[in-house]
Amino acid sequence: MSRIVIIGAGQAGGQAVASLRQLGYKEEIVLFGDEPHLPYQRPFLSKQYLSGEHEEGRIFLRAEKFYSDQNITLRIGERVASIDPSAKQISTDKGEKIDYQDLILATGSRPRILNIPGGDLGGIHYLRTLDDVNEIKPALIEGKKMVIVGGGYIGLEVASVAVTAGMDVTVIETEERILKRVTTSEMSEFYHQLHTERGVKIILNSGVNGFEGKDDSTQLSHVSCKDQVLEADVAIVGIGIIPNVELAQEAQLDCDNGITTDGFCLTSAPNIYAIGDCSNHPNPILKRRLRLESVPNAMDQAKVAASNIVGKEKTYSAVPWFWSDQYDLKLQMVGYSADSDSQVLRGDKGQQKFSIFYLKDNCLVAVDAVNSAREFMAGRKLYGQRFDPIKLADSDIEVKDAVVTP
Numbered sequence: 001m002s003r004i005v006i007i008g009a010g011q012a013g014g015q016a017v018a019s020l021r022q023l024g025y026k027e028e029i030v031l032f033g034d035e036p037h038l039p040y041q042r043p044f045l046s047k048q049y050l051s052g053e054h055e056e057g058r059i060f061l062r063a064e065k066f067y068s069d070q071n072i073t074l075r076i077g078e079r080v081a082s083i084d085p086s087a088k089q090i091s092t093d094k095g096e097k098i099d100y101q102d103l104i105l106a107t108g109s110r111p112r113i114l115n116i117p118g119g120d121l122g123g124i125h126y127l128r129t130l131d132d133v134n135e136i137k138p139a140l141i142e143g144k145k146m147v148i149v150g151g152g153y154i155g156l157e158v159a160s161v162a163v164t165a166g167m168d169v170t171v172i173e174t175e176e177r178i179l180k181r182v183t184t185s186e187m188s189e190f191y192h193q194l195h196t197e198r199g200v201k202i203i204l205n206s207g208v209n210g211f212e213g214k215d216d217s218t219q220l221s222h223v224s225c226k227d228q229v230l231e232a233d234v235a236i237v238g239i240g241i242i243p244n245v246e247l248a249q250e251a252q253l254d255c256d257n258g259i260t261t262d263g264f265c266l267t268s269a270p271n272i273y274a275i276g277d278c279s280n281h282p283n284p285i286l287k288r289r290l291r292l293e294s295v296p297n298a299m300d301q302a303k304v305a306a307s308n309i310v311g312k313e314k315t316y317s318a319v320p321w322f323w324s325d326q327y328d329l330k331l332q333m334v335g336y337s338a339d340s341d342s343q344v345l346r347g348d349k350g351q352q353k354f355s356i357f358y359l360k361d362n363c364l365v366a367v368d369a370v371n372s373a374r375e376f377m378a379g380r381k382l383y384g385q386r387f388d389p390i391k392l393a394d395s396d397i398e399v400k401d402a403v404v405t406p
Helices: 011-022 042-051 064-069 130-139 153-164 185-197 246-250 295-309 373-381 389-393
Strands: 003-007 028-033 072-076 080-084 089-092 097-099 102-105 109-111 124-126 145-149 168-172 201-203 208-213 220-225 229-231 234-237 241-243 272-274 279-283 288-290 321-326 329-335 342-348 353-360 363-370
Touching (some): 042 153, 185 321, 220 234, 329 373
Parallel strands (some): 102 272, 124 234, 168 201
Antiparallel strands (some): 109 241, 208 220, 279 288
8 A cells, every 4th residue: 555654744745735635646645743733824924823813723724624534644743753765664753653655855944043141031932833923922012022133034024013013123133234135235225114114123233142031030131232232021033944854864865955856856765755945956947956935835846746746747947936024015026136137126115016127138037026916926927038127117018018029
């Protein structure tokens, strides 16, 4: 009897079980997840779920009935301890051994920990899981002080929710601008101004030296920075994530900033696939290897792996895209702006409805769109096309009509 085992019950693992059944796979599927929850949509955590806009039930990918109806064996709240590729077998942390015909690693990632004095005080949180947010939500109290360590998308999304809830919010960033690792200086400047106008204080070029508790208390009271000490009732640390590759490494699978795969999502071991945040894969469109931390990537790779398992050969090839919700603004991004040598602004930044098209030799390599869904969709569709920059800058001209035809 054949069996597929999936390790990781996040967005990638949850999509993989659905895709396998949709593609007609009728044998046993076992889904392991170390969190005690059904697969859920992680992006909502720092946005609609933290703010209270969405209740817990709305963030799950599918209801529990789906898994029972589809004969999926859920092993949530359980850990896999090891993989034996030669025996095609996994072992749980309780010593149970389970054979597999195919194995999908959807092990995801975990927060990078800030190892500094006082890091174990109460009131210091990392935002990665549903349980993390359930611990943070009661601390969103009007008038209380929140310090956020890290000026990336997670930190800024939390800042927008917290300051809207009436908290006193300070963001500390080690770089000279927020979002430096992921976007251009122009977009950093726009979001810096957006947050400061809403009341968020942003400290740049400053790290955190330690956390302190009042009178040796076990509860956070102060955050010690490079050249000042800040009062804090709660701190959120968002300094990046680390791919969970330990199981793969111990099984001697090739790893390099993630679990190395080919275009079919196959690892260096036969019948073992890796998808989602933990996967380092080739992108034929961008002509480089990538490890992406995004929902579209997780979903697409899950579908590719499922197709290959059932014998419908498919390669993964997609232009990366992402989004971020802050206040009433939706930022949608496609491609990598760092690949560009010029940029074109469409719309009005003052009206908070605009897009920036990034070009290389006048060919489209990326788009940042703020409250401009049409431009974002056009950018995804026309990625790689050559544009007339003058026409592209004219918002009265449709994006598609700015394409230079051969």
